[in-house]
Structure formats: structure tokens, C-alpha cells
Amino acid sequence: MQLEINTNRKKHKIYKITIGFFVIIGLLTFFSKTINNFLLPKVTVTQLQKGSLGDVFENQGVVEYKAKNRIYSTNSWFIKKINVNVNKFVKKGDCLAQIENDEILLQKKNAQLNVLKAEDILKSLKNEAEPNKDLIKEKEIELEIAKLQYEKVSKGIDEDGNILADSDGKIVGINAMEGSVTQPNQVIFEMVSDTPQYCVSWKVNQDEAIKYKVGDKISVSIKIRQNNAGNKGGNDEILDTKNLVMESNVINKQYLSNEKVYELSANLNSNGIVLEEGQKATISINKSSPSYNQVIPKRCITEENRQNYIFVVKERQGILGKEKYVAKLQVNIVDSDTNNCAVKDVPNDVKQIVTDTSKTLTDDSAVMLR
Structure with a gap:
């Protein structure tokens, strides 16, 4: 009877020890995985996408x-009064400003006399018994120049020394002041059409x-x-x-x-x-850009020795069961924009590509997905 009791106690003790052993193994395995997972690099992943690249600059x-009508001074003009302001609408022939007219009248008279003189000389040459064609041609050119000079002096100014608008429009620039003297060919007024x-x-x-x-x-x-x-x-x-x-x-x-x-x-x-x-x-x-078959974020790319690489996530059987790890893969970049790039020759079986990691990655290192 005592022998049977001792045998049962021994079996019960062995049973407890066995249960305790497996519990300890389980705990060690659990904590080992937990510790291992805690130490592993944590990564986020993306997939290859089809699409275009593009940036907004x-x-x-x-x-x-787009177009301005500019009114120039043909000589040194003394501006007595300006009659318009910027943004004022005017009609063709409106008086924009008044200038000292005495010198202008004298210039116009001299220019007109030059035209008349050139016409008389040309008429005399043509009435000769044997006209000199070369000389006539030369004087015709001189006559045209004299007419242009007269038009230049007279352009845009009436007999009273008023500078007149040569078209309808809006004044958008005034480049002279009352009491000032202009330079020859100075822009005095700038105008645009009513609907610029x-x-x-x-x-x-x-x-x-x-x-x-x-x-x-x-x-x-x-x-x-x-x-x-x-x-x-x-x-x-x-x-x-x-x-x-x-x-x-x-x-x-x-x-x-x-x-x-x-x-x-x-x-x-x-x-x-x-x-x-x-x-x-x-x-x-x-x-x-054109559409590409393999587009990934730029942050997936790691550069080493002027070569570009990505880390792809794979799965294998480890000591503690199935685990994730990364494989380093060289890629060729064919185009890029600010955020993304197009690559080529990435195998079709690549499903997950690392975009960010909590620790530095090396080829074949185990990782944990976030």
C-alpha cells in the first residue's frame, strides 16, 4: 500500500515537472519571438505601380x-501744360499737352522751306534739255527726306502747339512733367486701346x-x-x-x-x-512623362557606389518559425520627378518594396512589417 502511494506521488511529480518544462519552453519561445521582434528593423512597404511622372513648376x-501706342517728342520741347492723367480715356484729336510753340513753328517753317527748295531743284533738273538721270534720282531721294523731316516736326502737333492724341484709347503712362524740356525722340505719352x-x-x-x-x-x-x-x-x-x-x-x-x-x-x-x-x-x-510600368517612391532608392538599389521583402522559415527578410536588388532608373521614379527590369514576383525603415538595412537581414 505504501509502495503504491509512493509510486503515485512520483508519477504526479514527474507530470508536474513535464508540464512545467513545456510551460517554460513556451514562455521562452514567446519571449524569444517578442525580444527578436523588438530588435528587428521595422519597415513600411509599397508595391510597383503603373503611371506617369510629373512636376508642377x-x-x-x-x-x-500687349500693344502700346507711344507718342514721342520730335525735338527738345518745353512742356507748358499736361491736360490728362494716367487711366484717362481720350479720343483721337484730344489735346494731351501744350508746348512752347515758337521754336516748333520755326522748325516747321524751315522744314517746309526745305521741301519747297528740293521740289524746285528737282523740277529744274527735269526741265533741262538733257536731264541727268543720276542727279535727278539723287535729288528725288533728298526730296523724300525733306518731306519726312517736315512730317516728323508736324506730327501730332497743331498750329497752337497742342500735342494731340492720334487714336482713341486710355493713357497708361506719362513720362514728362509740366515745366520740363524733353529729349529728342523721348516717349511722352503711352496709350492702349479701350479694350487692351x-x-x-x-x-x-x-x-x-x-x-x-x-x-x-x-x-x-x-x-x-x-x-x-x-x-x-x-x-x-x-x-x-x-x-x-x-x-x-x-x-x-x-x-x-x-x-x-x-x-x-x-x-x-x-x-x-x-x-x-x-x-x-x-x-x-x-x-x-509617358506612362511607365514600374513606378516607385524615390525614398525606396538606396545609392551605393553610384549604383541604385531597392530592398524587397521576402519570407523564409527561421528557427522561430516563418520570418520576413529583405533582399537587396539593383535597379535602373529611367525617369524621375520630385517624389517618384520609374525603374525597369524589376522581377514580376516582387510584391513588397521597402519605403521606410527604423534601422539601417543590409542584404538578407530579418525585418518586421509595421
Whole structure:
């Protein structure tokens, strides 16, 4: 009886020891996996995508009038009075300014006398018994020059010394003051039509110029002022601003050697909205590539010794069961933009590519997915 009791106790003890052993093994395995997972690099992954690359590039430019009518002084004029202001609309023949007329009248008289003298000489040569054709041709040219000089002195000025508008339009520039004396061929007034056309111009360095070519589609954004429609008090002095966005195309690209930059321009269609010369504009261009079969984020790329690599995630059987690991794979980049790049020759069985990691990765190292 005692022997049987002792045998049962021994079996019970062995059973407890066995259970304890397996519990310890289980705990060790659990903690081993936990510790191992804690120490492993944690990675985020992505997949190969199909698509295009593209960037939006922006530059700052200014609004300009597409065409201006400029009124010049033909000589040194003393400006007695200016009758118009900037942004005033005028009609053809309106008096823009008054100048000291005595000297102008004398210049016109002398120019007219030169025309008459050239006509008399030419008439005499033609009436000779044996006209000298070469000399006649020379005097005809002199007559034309004399007429042009007379027209130049008379252009835009009446007998009272009034500078007259030669077309309908709006005054957008006045480059002389009352009491001042102009220089010959100085621009005094600048005008645009009642419905002016606009363009935008901007300058870029040689690196940026590569992004633009004549004909490229661009987007132009301009901040314009408008009356605050929500102003219940009717106070027109309170204004809001909004972005006026227009689509256009590059029409001109030229290199300015003195500034070592490229100047570009594009026409603007403001749909009747009045713009101001000198307004700032933001020019945007979206450059897109062809479609590629293998596109990944740029942050997937690791560069070593001028070679590009990616880390792909694979699975294998480890000591503690199935585990994830990474394999280093060389790739060729065929195109890129700010955030993504197109690669080629990546095997079709690659499903997961590392984008970010908590620790530095090496080939064949075990990892844990986040």
C-alpha cells in the first residue's frame, strides 16, 4: 500500500515537472519571438505601380500690355501744360499737352522751306534739255527726306502747339512733367486701346529654361481686387482679392545675354477683366512623362557606389518559425520627378518594396512589417 502511494506521488511529480518544462519552453519561445521582434528593423512597404511622372513648376512674372501706342517728342520741347492723367480715356484729336510753340513753328517753317527748295531743284533738273538721270534720282531721294523731316516736326502737333492724341484709347503712362524740356525722340505719352490686350512675361535661369518651350501650355494666376459683395453697408472702398486663373501658351522665348537669363512671354485672355501693367503673376507649368510600368517612391532608392538599389521583402522559415527578410536588388532608373521614379527590369514576383525603415538595412537581414 505504501509502495503504491509512493509510486503515485512520483508519477504526479514527474507530470508536474513535464508540464512545467513545456510551460517554460513556451514562455521562452514567446519571449524569444517578442525580444527578436523588438530588435528587428521595422519597415513600411509599397508595391510597383503603373503611371506617369510629373512636376508642377512655378515662376513669378508681371502683366504687360500687349500693344502700346507711344507718342514721342520730335525735338527738345518745353512742356507748358499736361491736360490728362494716367487711366484717362481720350479720343483721337484730344489735346494731351501744350508746348512752347515758337521754336516748333520755326522748325516747321524751315522744314517746309526745305521741301519747297528740293521740289524746285528737282523740277529744274527735269526741265533741262538733257536731264541727268543720276542727279535727278539723287535729288528725288533728298526730296523724300525733306518731306519726312517736315512730317516728323508736324506730327501730332497743331498750329497752337497742342500735342494731340492720334487714336482713341486710355493713357497708361506719362513720362514728362509740366515745366520740363524733353529729349529728342523721348516717349511722352503711352496709350492702349479701350479694350487692351495683355500678356505676361517672366525670366528664368538657364536650368529652369529647359522646362519651357514655345507652345507649352501654362497656367497664369493673378490676384485681382473686387468689391466685397457681402458688404451690406454699400461701402465701395472695402475690397476683396481673388485669384484670376487663365490658361495660355508660351509664345516667345529669348536669351538675354546681358542678364544671362531667358525671357518668356504668353498672351492673356482676361475675358474683359481690367488688369494693371506691372501686376504680379504666378506662372505654372505641369510637365508629365509617358506612362511607365514600374513606378516607385524615390525614398525606396538606396545609392551605393553610384549604383541604385531597392530592398524587397521576402519570407523564409527561421528557427522561430516563418520570418520576413529583405533582399537587396539593383535597379535602373529611367525617369524621375520630385517624389517618384520609374525603374525597369524589376522581377514580376516582387510584391513588397521597402519605403521606410527604423534601422539601417543590409542584404538578407530579418525585418518586421509595421
